[in-house]
Amino acid sequence: MRIYTFLLIMTSALASATAQELYHINTIAEIKIHFQEANWDTILDSLKRNQPDERLTGDATINGKKYTGVGVRYKGNSSFNSTSREGEAKLPFNIKIDYTNKEQLLPGGYGTLKLANAFRDPSMVREVLSYEIARKYMPASRANFTKVYVNERYLGLYQSIESVDNRFLTEHFGNSDGVLVKCDPEWSVEQAPDCPDSDQSSLMYIGKDSLCYMRFYELKDQYGWQNLIRLMRTLNQQPERIEALLNVNQTLWMLAFNNVLVNLDSYTGMLSHNYYLYEDTAGVYHPIIWDLNMSFGGFRRLSAGGQLSLEDMQTLSPFVHYKDNNLRRPLITKLLANDLYRKIYLAHIRTLLDENFTNGDYLKRAKALQALIDKEVQQDPHKLYSYEAFHQNLSATADANGQPIVGIAELMEKRAEYLLSHPVFQKGAPVVSAVQHKVDGTQLLVTADVTDTQQCWLFYRNNVGGHFAPVKMYDNGSNGDAVAADGRWSVQLPYQKDAHYYIVAEGERVARLSPNRAAQEFYRVNNSTAAAGRKAK
Numbered sequence: 001m002r003i004y005t006f007l008l009i010m011t012s013a014l015a016s017a018t019a020q021e022l023y024h025i026n027t028i029a030e031i032k033i034h035f036q037e038a039n040w041d042t043i044l045d046s047l048k049r050n051q052p053d054e055r056l057t058g059d060a061t062i063n064g065k066k067y068t069g070v071g072v073r074y075k076g077n078s079s080f081n082s083t084s085r086e087g088e089a090k091l092p093f094n095i096k097i098d099y100t101n102k103e104q105l106l107p108g109g110y111g112t113l114k115l116a117n118a119f120r121d122p123s124m125v126r127e128v129l130s131y132e133i134a135r136k137y138m139p140a141s142r143a144n145f146t147k148v149y150v151n152e153r154y155l156g157l158y159q160s161i162e163s164v165d166n167r168f169l170t171e172h173f174g175n176s177d178g179v180l181v182k183c184d185p186e187w188s189v190e191q192a193p194d195c196p197d198s199d200q201s202s203l204m205y206i207g208k209d210s211l212c213y214m215r216f217y218e219l220k221d222q223y224g225w226q227n228l229i230r231l232m233r234t235l236n237q238q239p240e241r242i243e244a245l246l247n248v249n250q251t252l253w254m255l256a257f258n259n260v261l262v263n264l265d266s267y268t269g270m271l272s273h274n275y276y277l278y279e280d281t282a283g284v285y286h287p288i289i290w291d292l293n294m295s296f297g298g299f300r301r302l303s304a305g306g307q308l309s310l311e312d313m314q315t316l317s318p319f320v321h322y323k324d325n326n327l328r329r330p331l332i333t334k335l336l337a338n339d340l341y342r343k344i345y346l347a348h349i350r351t352l353l354d355e356n357f358t359n360g361d362y363l364k365r366a367k368a369l370q371a372l373i374d375k376e377v378q379q380d381p382h383k384l385y386s387y388e389a390f391h392q393n394l395s396a397t398a399d400a401n402g403q404p405i406v407g408i409a410e411l412m413e414k415r416a417e418y419l420l421s422h423p424v425f426q427k428g429a430p431v432v433s434a435v436q437h438k439v440d441g442t443q444l445l446v447t448a449d450v451t452d453t454q455q456c457w458l459f460y461r462n463n464v465g466g467h468f469a470p471v472k473m474y475d476n477g478s479n480g481d482a483v484a485a486d487g488r489w490s491v492q493l494p495y496q497k498d499a500h501y502y503i504v505a506e507g508e509r510v511a512r513l514s515p516n517r518a519a520q521e522f523y524r525v526n527n528s529t530a531a532a533g534r535k536a537k
Helices: 017-022 040-050 078-085 126-134 166-173 222-237 239-244 248-260 310-314 330-336 339-357 361-379 387-392 408-420
Strands: 007-009 028-034 056-062 065-074 093-096 112-116 143-150 153-162 179-183 217-219 275-279 285-289 398-400 403-405 431-440 443-451 455-461 469-472 488-494 500-506 511-514 523-525 532-535
Touching: 028 093, 028 153, 028 361, 040 056, 040 065, 126 143, 126 153, 126 361, 143 361, 153 361, 179 222, 217 222, 222 239, 222 275, 222 330, 239 330, 248 285, 248 330, 248 339, 310 408, 330 339, 339 361, 339 408, 339 500, 339 511, 361 387, 361 408, 387 398, 431 500, 431 511, 431 523, 443 455, 443 500, 455 488, 469 488
Parallel strands: 007 532, 028 143, 523 532
Antiparallel strands: 028 056, 056 065, 065 093, 093 112, 112 153, 143 153, 179 217, 179 275, 275 285, 398 403, 431 443, 443 488, 455 469, 455 500, 500 511, 500 523
C-alpha cells in the first residue's frame, strides 16, 4: 500500500520552546548591562583595539532575569571600526553569559549573545530577514531584535544573532566534538613571509605550511590544520574526490543563497569571508553562513575593480566566477564544473526564487518585521540612520552616512525577473512524484515517478549526523540491466534503521530535488511502516 503523507519530524530535542523564546521573531527582547566602571566604553574600546579576546566583567539582566559575572567585549570589523570612527554610541557587542560561571546559561542553553547594530542597513531588517530565509535550507543562526541598555543608558535597538558555538553545532550536527573553523581574515595581520599568493578565506590551496593559512582561518583546535589543508588541496587539485570531505549540497545552498540575495559580503564577494566550516567527527566539512547585515546588495564589490551598479546587481549572473574560471574562488569554479553539482545549484536557485521572491513573501516578511520594530526605531536615540531612511530603504535606495544602500524590493523585483528569464531555466526541470519506500526484511526499496530526467540519484545516510552519499537509481524497478523504461525509478539497498534520504533528478540543464529543500528536509525510513517521512527545519 502506498502512503504519500509526509510525517513531520521534530527538528531536535534541543530546539525546545524555551530555546525559541530568546530568539522569538515576534518578541523584542530587553538586555540591561551593568558595569562597576563608569568609563566602561573607553575600556571596551581599548580592549577591542589592543586585546580583542579580552572582556570586561559585569552583570546583565535579560528579559527580567539577572546574570552575574558576564564577559562583554565589542565585536565586528566594519560595523565597529566605521561606527567608532564616526563617534557613534551604538557599537556591536559580544556578551558571554557563562564567562565566570560555566553553569550559567540562558534559557535553551545559550551561552553567548551577539548583538549587531545594523551597519549599512537603513531598513534594519536585512540580517533578521536573511537568516529567516537561510534557515529554510541550511543550518543557520536564529535572529531577532533586542533593546540594549548599559548602566541605565539606552543605546537603542539591536539585532540579536545566535552564536555559532557548541550549542549550535550540537543542534545541527548531533555533537560539537569536531573542529570549527572561522573563515574570516585577520585584516590587521600580515601574511607570513615566503607564502604563495592567496585570496582571503577562499580555500585556495597554497601549500603544506599551515603558517601560510593562519591569517585567513581561525581554528579552535590547532590539531585541525592538516585536515583543513587536505580539504583545500582536494578541492583545488582533485575535485572529483571532494564528496568524501565536504558537504557539497550544503555548500551549493550557501552559494545559491549568496547569489540570489546578492550577498557579496561573503565567500562570493571581493573579501571572500563571513562563513564557518565545521569538520564533523567523520571528517566531513559543513559550511555555515554568517554576518548577513549587508545582504540584499548592501555590499557591492565582487572584486577590486570597483562597485557594482544597481543594474549590475540586478543582473548578476548565476555563474559569476564560474563562467570566468576564477581559480580564486574554488568552491564555485570547482564545484560548478561538475555537471550534477551545477544542476543541483541551479535547482536551489529556483527553489529560493519560488519560495521567497516570485511569490512576494520576502517583501511581506520585511514589512511585517518593520511594523514590529517601527516604534522602537523611531524612538532609538542612537540609530545609525534616519527614521525616514528606515521606511525608504525597503523599496528604494537610502543614504547611510554618505553610502547609497539599494532598496530591497528595488533590487529583488528585477533580480527575480532576470534569473527566471535566464536561458538555463527555460528548458524546465524534471518532475518527481510518488516518492515511497518499502522495507522487506534486510532490504530497503525506494521508488519514485520521475519525468523529463536523464538520471536519478538517491542521497542516503544512516543517522541524523551522518553525511548523505549518492546512490544511482534505475528506471526499471531493479538494480539490474535496464528493461523498458516506464518513468518509475528505483534502487534497492541494505536496510538501516532510521535511515534518511532525498532524491535528485537530473534534467538537461537543471535538477529537481525531492523534497525541494533537501537536505534540510528529507525522507525518513520508518522502522515499522513503508511511510515516507520528512524532517522540517
